Amino acid sequence: MINPKTIRKQPDMVKAKLETRGVDPSEVDEYVTLDQQNRDTLTKVENLKKEKNQLTKKINAADPKSEEGQALIKQVKEMNANIDSMAASQKETADRLHYIAVRLPNLPADDIPVGPDEDSNVEVRKWGDLPEYDFKPKAHWEIGENSDILDFDRAAKVSGARFVYYKNAGAKLERAVYNFMLDLHTEEQGYQEIIPPYLVNSKTMFGTGQFPKFKEDVYTVESTGVTLIPTAEVPLTNYYSNEILDEADLPIYFTALTPCFRSEAGSAGRDTRGLIRMHQFNKVEMVKYSKPEDSYKELEKLTRNATDILERLELPYHVITLSTGDTGFSSAKTYDVEVWMPEQKVYREISSCSNCLDFQARRAMIRYRKEDGSVDYVHTLNGSGLAVGRTVAAILENNQQADGSVRVPKALQPYLRGVEVIK
RNA sequence: GGAGAGUUGGCAGAGUGGUAAUGCACCGGACUCGAAAUCCGGCGAACCGCCUUAUAAGCGGCGCGCAGGUUCAAAUCCUGUACUCUCCUCCA
Numbered sequence A: 001m002i003n004p005k006t007i008r009k010q011p012d013m014v015k016a017k018l019e020t021r022g023v024d025p026s027e028v029d030e031y032v033t034l035d036q037q038n039r040d041t042l043t044k045v046e047n048l049k050k051e052k053n054q055l056t057k058k059i060n061a062a063d064p065k066s067e068e069g070q071a072l073i074k075q076v077k078e079m080n081a082n083i084d085s086m087a088a089s090q091k092e093t094a095d096r097l098h099y100i101a102v103r104l105p106n107l108p109a110d111d112i113p114v115g116p117d118e119d120s121n122v123e124v125r126k127w128g129d130l131p132e133y134d135f136k137p138k139a140h141w142e143i144g145e146n147s148d149i150l151d152f153d154r155a156a157k158v159s160g161a162r163f164v165y166y167k168n169a170g171a172k173l174e175r176a177v178y179n180f181m182l183d184l185h186t187e188e189q190g191y192q193e194i195i196p197p198y199l200v201n202s203k204t205m206f207g208t209g210q211f212p213k214f215k216e217d218v219y220t221v222e223s224t225g226v227t228l229i230p231t232a233e234v235p236l237t238n239y240y241s242n243e244i245l246d247e248a249d250l251p252i253y254f255t256a257l258t259p260c261f262r263s264e265a266g267s268a269g270r271d272t273r274g275l276i277r278m279h280q281f282n283k284v285e286m287v288k289y290s291k292p293e294d295s296y297k298e299l300e301k302l303t304r305n306a307t308d309i310l311e312r313l314e315l316p317y318h319v320i321t322l323s324t325g326d327t328g329f330s331s332a333k334t335y336d337v338e339v340w341m342p343e344q345k346v347y348r349e350i351s352s353c354s355n356c357l358d359f360q361a362r363r364a365m366i367r368y369r370k371e372d373g374s375v376d377y378v379h380t381l382n383g384s385g386l387a388v389g390r391t392v393a394a395i396l397e398n399n400q401q402a403d404g405s406v407r408v409p410k411a412l413q414p415y416l417r418g419v420e421v422i423k
Numbered sequence B: 001g002g003a004g005a006g007u008u009g010g011c012a013g014a015g016u017g018g019u020a021a022u023g024c025a026c027c028g029g030a031c032u033c034g035a036a037a038u039c040c041g042g043c044g045a046a047c048c049g050c051c052u053u054a055u056a057a058g059c060g061g062c063g064c065g066c067a068g069g070u071u072c073a074a075a076u077c078c079u080g081u082a083c084u085c086u087c088c089u090c091c092a
Helices: A004-009 A011-020 A026-062 A068-103 A142-144 A152-158 A167-189 A200-206 A234-240 A290-312 A359-364 A389-400 A408-417
Strands: A122-127 A192-196 A243-246 A252-261 A280-290 A316-323 A331-343 A346-355 A367-371 A375-377 A380-385
Touching: A004 A011, A004 A026, A011 A026, A011 A316, A026 A380, A068 A290, A068 A375, A122 A290, A142 A389, A152 A408, A167 A192, A167 A252, A167 A280, A167 A316, A167 A389, A167 A408, A200 A359, A234 A252, A234 A280, A234 A380, A234 A389, A243 A359, A280 A290, A280 A316, A290 A331, A316 A346, A331 A389, A359 A367, A359 A375, A359 A380, A359 A408
Parallel strands: A192 A252, A243 A367
Antiparallel strands: A122 A316, A252 A280, A280 A380, A316 A331, A331 A346, A346 A380, A367 A375
16 A cells, blocks of 8 residues: 555655556545545544543543433433444545555656556566577477477366466476575575465455455455465565564565466466466565665565576576556566567566565555664565476477477476486 | 364453553663662553644544444443364364
């Protein structure tokens, strides 16, 4: 959530910034009006309550059964009717205010490109030489099916579209990739390894910003109301919800491998083949809790932690800054890391690294106590490190050879018991 | 799935209708060369509103897991619900 005081004090700035994210300025206007109205009635209600509390104390001091007591009770009863109706109207205003507030996206950072969609994204750096082939490179699903290491048809039979069976060397490759990632994050980059719950409650989904606005993107179990996580960001960031951390403990780094479940509503027809867009996929996630003054520095570091993996796997990539219109709901600034996919000759998103500032911390009530004793919201960051299925796809395509076999990157070979080529 | 117990301030822990004890911790002061001990005082998270340029202070609201209800008045009574623990049942 955006700091309510920021909206109250700088409505024009908020309006202008949110407009770059596609928010209708009239929403902010309505918010400001309701906020004023809410505080006005709240003050009135509180003053009445104050009076009432004083009378109630008098009743207790006198004998409630005495004539004086009875008279006071009558008086308070009359007040109550008044307070109740005023409080009811105040609550109505507050509810509407809340309804708007929880649906406003985060304020974009000052230094990100302004634009309506991904066409305004800006490349910030590029790494690796694009591979050249003396044959026509195949798509990863073709390689996978030919080698009997990926099976989409049977997954469709058993589950539906956008599911896959990994088989044999495919399953082993997936396992090698995520073990490699986790080891790098934990042994070299300072992350604590977590295995979180994969089903979470609605409060948790609210905390990171998926609820209430994006319910249709996830799978919720009807009988109990719990939701299958769309990303490990959800359980990792909410780990400290409703807690006050010590300043000395920050920053905190978490990493986790989890399956991610997404309904992919609205993406019908896109990426219908291959591992790119699945209803269920593995992802290694990184989450950070940081002091406010350090969060942008931590974002740079986080993004490097993700691209490190690609460099060690010898996969060409570039990093882009998402424009205001393309940046996710909770984020103020996002770098996408995109890996080269030779068959389609495009860069595809393989990681998304975001600084959410205090936006999620406000929703999930994650704070820290400074050394001077005061309490403030932490900043939360998250990034994929990396999407495992897409990494496998990138390895298959980038390392394919004319005979249909696939070279295993050196860094990965120890994780495959020294296997150098998948046939 | 069945039965029971519990949830109060940073921690421990009292409070069964009259407006949140007490201890430890913490903060300030006294004593002391200094510290400990002792004594005195303060402080009970967080949140919201008013006041303020802003902060602090001050005033007020809220506040005993959460949400409702009864009542002039609810930690206390009633209903629902979440979580934790114990026992039974079942189970990887």
